[in-house]
Amino acid sequence: MSAIALYTGEMLDGAVITLELTAGATVVSLVAGAAGAVGRLYGPKALKTFVMAYVETIRGLPAILQLFILYFGLTQFGIDISAYWAAFVWLCLYGTGYAIEIFRAGLQGIPEGQHEATAALGLTRFEAMRRVIIPQAWVAMLPALTNFVVLELKNTTLLYFIGVQDIMFHARLGVSNSGQPLVVYGIAAGIYVVMNGTISRVGGLLEKRAAIAR
Amino acid sequence: MTVVLASIWGVWAPYLPSFLRGLVITMEITGLGLAVAIVLGAILAGFKLSRFRTLRLIATVYVDIVRSIPVLVLLFLAYYGLGQLGFTLSGIASATTALGAYYAALLCEIFRGGVQGVEKGQKEAADALGLGRVSGFARVILPQAVLRVLPPSTNQLSNIIKDSSLVVTIGVADLMARSYQASASTFRPMDMFVLAGIIYMALYLVIARAIERWELNVQRRRG
Incomplete structure (x- = not known):
């Protein structure tokens, strides 16, 4: 029993790493994803094609294969990244692919009439985005953004395989030492249910607030 | 370019048969997991739409909890955890259980949304025609609901294909695991993972195309 208590403590230590990676990668992915979506919608043709190919690749390949390409694959070219950084970079690359799609769908979901109205009011493109388009898209994107954070958190479970000391890493040690899988x-x-439940709860609250604000 | 292609082909060719055998296992796990997810998901959706509070509660609790557990944890619970209770499952059976349990929760919500999305007037029309509860549902509501749930379900299928690769962690020789082994024995990990990636992409594209065609067919027949 005390062994179980001991490993529960270790798993909670691992949860800090899990949360740290999730939070860091979420921030980077959302910024890069927003830039990518703008490039995909308003950029020159070559950029559009590149962003589309990037999104398709990220969404088409199994998560663990992407992680292995970064961590093991690059060693073939003499590039050796630490497990932690490979994990972080992968979560960011993966997250960016999904975030681009969320922002693209959110921006495209705003009816054409809204764009025309801002033009009629003489707003510049930047002002129109900031004051009319983005506030509306934000509300529409909230549920997808909540799911996005949950997805990134779930992705961190794969990281134990390359040696990142997250929850799963400690869980596996705990199993081999206690024999109680x-x-x-x-x-x-x-632990995951509590963390993901909290994220969904916060997302739900934000949605409610956004709905009232409108 | 030709030289590069020829040399990479030289690396890939010996492993291709093994990778394709792995692909068969990937498809097997995907198919079995999808079948369990559809059946269990439909039952759960039935619970959610039921008149009985207890059934609705059971389905809600199941969906909310299972949805927030990572698939890898479900896989370990099925593979290692159930063994502790005396139900020792093979790797493929564990993967089927884990993927089936997880995607049933997602499909339940899709199915429920599909049924609830059919206009109210359709049910009233079925009642007016004197169709009973069961045949009204089976002959009027369900066919329309199926059409609505096809696109989101297709999305989940491609997620199941990708998640089936998690079995590399429990030693099932699927496509992912074979590329991992080959990467270790050849010291050419990038080449091997790229080949696996091409095969995964091809599988995804073929299935997506096939389903798209099927959807069009269904739509055309329904007019």
Whole structure:
């Protein structure tokens, strides 16, 4: 029993790494994703094609294959990244691919009439974006953004495979030392349920607030 | 260019048969997981739409909890955890269980939305025609709901294909695992993972195309 308590503590230590990677990668992905979506919608043709190909590749390949390409694959060219940085870079690249799609759909979902109205009011393109288009798109994108954070958090479970000391890493150690997979993985599942449940709850609150504000 | 292609082909060719055998296992896991997810998802959706509060509650709790557990954790619970209870599952059976359990939660919501999205007037029309509860549902509501749930379900299918690669962690020799082994034995990880990536992409494109055609067919027949 005390072994279980010990490994629960370790898993919670791992949760800090999990959250750190999720939060960092989410911020980077959202910024890069917004830039990518603007490039995809308003950029020159070559840029559009590049962004489209990037999104398709990220969304078409299994997550673990992408991680392995970064961590193991690059060693073929003599590029050796630490597990932690490979993990972070992968989460950012992956997140950017998905974030581009969310922002693209959000921006495209705004009816053409809104753009025309801003033109009629004589707003510049930047002003129109900031004061009319983005506030509306933001509300529409909230549910997808909540799912996005949950997706990134779930992705961190793969990182134990390359040696990042997240929740799963400690759970596996706990299982091999206690011989109680059901209990240890059950506790790990519980930790993820609490974290993802909290993210969904916060997302729900933001949606409610946005709905009232309108 | 030709030289590069010839040399990479030289690296790939010996491994291609093994990768394709892995692809068969990937497809097997995907197919089995999808089948379990559809059946369990439909049952859960039925619960959610039921008159009985208890059934609705069971489905809601199941969906909310399972949806927030990462698939990898479900896979480990099925593979290692159930063994502790005396149900020792093979790698493929564990993957089927984990993917089936997880995607049932997602499909449940899609199916429920599909049924609820059919206009109210359709049910009233079925009632007016004297169709009973069951045949009204089976002959009027369901066919329309199916059409609505096809596109979002297709999305989930491509997610199942990708998530089936998680079995590399429990030693099932699927496409992912074979590329991982080959990368270790050849010291050419990038070449091997790129080949696996091309095969995954091809599988995804072929299936997406096939389903798109099927959807068009269904739509055309319905007019």
